[in-house]
Amino acid sequence: MLLTVNHVTRYFYDQPVRGVVQSHRLMPSQCAGQKMRSWKVSVSDGQMGGGFRDGAGDWVQGWTVLGPVNEITVHVTGEIETFDQAGVLRGHKELTPPDCYLRSTHPTEADAALAALADGLTPAQDALAAAHLISERVSDAIVYTADTTNAHTTAAEALAQGTGVCQDQAHAVIAIARHIGLPARYVSGYLLVGIDGAAHDAAHAWAEVFIAGLGWVGFDPANRCCPDDRYIRLGSGLDSLHAAMIRGIARGQGEESLDVSVTVQATQTQSQTQQ
Template structure:
């Protein structure tokens, strides 16, 4: 399936910003199951200073603000050919050893609630069956809700809240999978919902490493493994490693952000 993406992130400030710097992880790469045919990033109110690969082999663009700006807009657009591989990505690549994906982070540290989730999780079948069952178990314990959208909630805090969005589901699944002995990682990217062109936001899901298959994706929020409607952009130990945009700015200006995103089949 050939997907076209148009993603705009618009920042406005109530006072001129003397200095700002952002890391942009919005450039997908050709990987097993997807081929990037074309992709470009345009910045209004700033410029791309340098592009590089991080430790997870994500493509990163470092964007600086033009001095004194009150607006900056980052536009990503391109076309990606995606194959339905039932979520199977394959062997570990890049610069990070597989064992590191068993390590907890501040967002994925298991506590009593995660331990209780694991204790109640189905344990029958092989590794792949157990992970699919865990995905369904997480969604049952933490129903999808947009009542909160903070990106820095820990897995334990999500369990306490009892609801969450896709990034919360990914963090809970990753935390539980690691506690069960599976390497697991966070994935950010795009999902084309079948009933619309204008998407609500970019998407997040999780991957776990299964012997004999390699990395396998689990979209906990939608109860499936990624198919030809998904574009993988960045991966990491948690959201902070794979955040689409992160950075800093100098000054006290208040920020307002709006996002428009279109994903459609060409």
């Protein structure tokens, strides 16, 4: 499938700040499931700094904006060809050992209720089946409901209220998988929500679980599926903070607010054969 992306993030400050430094994970992953045709990231009045590929295989790019400044716009546009890999991350080079993703973080700590969702799962016998069941149970236990949580909501809090967004559901899958000894991580990216070719608001997140003998496999409890050719993978991390598309710090006292618009459109939907 051929997908186009238009992603605009605008930062506003109620009084000028002296400068802003940002770290981006906005470049598509290099893997068998996607092939970049064109991609551009721009920052208004920004100066591109150093970039590097981290141990997880993700490209991290630094940007600096010199102040005084009241508004910053980060604009991502691109075209990418995607291929259905049945959720398996193939051809992605990375150095970080999978066991590093057994470490819990605050958003992914498994309380008693999350641990209870792992009842009866035996990953030592069939880790892939266990991972599928985890995703299914999270889909049932945390009903996708927009605007019911915030960026700081933990998996345990989302489970307690029974609603959340893709971030919360991914955190819950990760928490449960780690609880039973399966390495798991958070993935940020884009999703073509519909198949009608129309543009959709489509920033998205899902989880990956490491299955011995197979590798990293993606699970999207928000849509009850594994990632396919509707998905564009950008970066990964221990949780949503580590995998954030944009992280930054502003020098000054101005209060920050932001507005985000993301659209993904299919410009070619016929079956593709990877060369």
